[in-house]
Amino acid sequence: MHRKYYKILKVNCSKKIIESLNIALEKEGALSISIEDPYDGTTKEQPVLLDGNSSEQYWDNSLISALFDSQANIDEITNTLNNAFGDLKLQAEKLEDKDWVSENRKQIKSIKIGKKLMIVPSWEKPVSNKNINIFVDPGLAFGSGSHPTTTMCLEWLEKNIKGGEKVLDYGSGSGILSIAASKLGASQVCGVDIDNQALESSLSNALKNNVTLKVYKPKDLKGKNFDIIAANILSNPLIKLAKDFSGKIKPKGKVVLSGFYSDDIEKIRTEYNKYFSKTKVYKIVENWVCLEALK
Ligand SMILES: C[S@@+](CC[C@H](N)C(=O)[O-])C[C@H]1O[C@@H](n2cnc3c(N)ncnc32)[C@H](O)[C@@H]1O
Structure with a gap:
């Protein structure tokens, strides 16, 4: 049996075109679109202020990832977007369908903080009841x-x-x-x-x-x-x-x-x-x- 997969288009883009590029990706059939700081997790990471003012909610340079169905014609979508926005340097990737909730959970481990505090993902059992266990499901x-x-x-x-x-x-x-x-x-x-x-x-x-x-x-x-x-x-x-x-x-x-x-x-x-x-x-x-x- 073939495993289901998706196609992803990734592109770095400036704050100026982010909203119109988002709309264009949706029109081309993107199933979901994520916008991230390309420097996330590095010393160049830039916190953005979420104060309800939409122009403030993006980085000067953002990494956009758009998820498409496996049937999507990525070459055609790339051409359409390049014609509309200039050469965007879009990168196509393939994404195997997995149980992403379980995959994500595997990345989150219990963490000891200070002398007594233990942060325990809500789906795990605490290692010891001597700690002050804090059960957290970060969700969104x-x-x-x-x-x-x-x-x-x-x-x-x-x-x-x-x-x-x-x-x-x-x-x-x-x-x-x-x-x-x-x-x-x-x-x-x-x-x-x-x-x-x-x-x-x-x-x-x-x-x-x-x-x-x-x-x-x-x-x-x-x-x-x-x-x-x-x-x-x-x-x-x-x-x-x-x-x-x-x-x-x-x-x-x-x-x-x-x-x-x-x-x-x-x-x-x-x-x-x-x-x-x-x-x-x-x-x-x-x-x-x-x-x-x-x-
Ligand atoms: C970095 S998170 C901190 C979450 C948690 N307290 C921690 O220490 O891990 C910041 C939180 O502050 C909220 N926030 C941002 N600006 C705020 C404001 N002006 N007033 C109240 N909450 C705000 C955000 O929605 C977000 O949930």
Whole structure:
């Protein structure tokens, strides 16, 4: 029996043509289209700001991959696109059909963080019950625990949660920081995210961990007097949020920030120093920074 396969067209393209190229690929019958940073996982990786402004959601140079059925005439599609956009240097590949969910799951392993935390994919059994096991199904939301920014925030939470704190996880994604905070002893945890899928993911992961979590869209969060705010977002929103965070945190409360590169340390510290008594770099891993601010 022949295994089903697909054809993929890959191309690097500039921000200017990305939307029209997307439409053209759809017209040519693409079954799905993904847009990625061609430098993903390298030191040239560029975080993009997801703030609802579509022109800001792409990289200057993006890698587009379009999936086509095995019957698609790739030469004809390539010609049509080259005629419309100039020589695009499209590359054709073949993709065997596999159980992609299982394949993807094989890549995600349990990770030990700090002294006690163990991030366990929700489909695996924990290796030991002596750890604080956090079961996470990243789904479509960011936060499998393997990214340095998440790891540094988790380590920081392990060091700073003593028990009984009220914690705000701003940009909760998969909810991994909320769940860790709760399991480390926080008495109340709130998650906030601009993305509905992230809020759903935070809630379903909290449920898997028997953790009580309240989630909000930013405009709906009325809570104040947090002992700890953790925000692993990106530098621009972190800068915009400095004043807001200062109004939500208790005197002597702490904010932990990550999601930005070392080039941005000074501009973030300058903004947070306006509202907080002290800021300090906690750690830098692979050029990603984790910074703390004390009210
Ligand atoms: C890098 S992920 C962090 C997820 C998780 N907290 C972690 O540490 O792994 C950033 C999350 O912040 C959300 N986000 C981005 N900008 C935001 C903003 N201005 N307000 C609230 N959430 C935001 C994104 O939707 C995303 O889920």
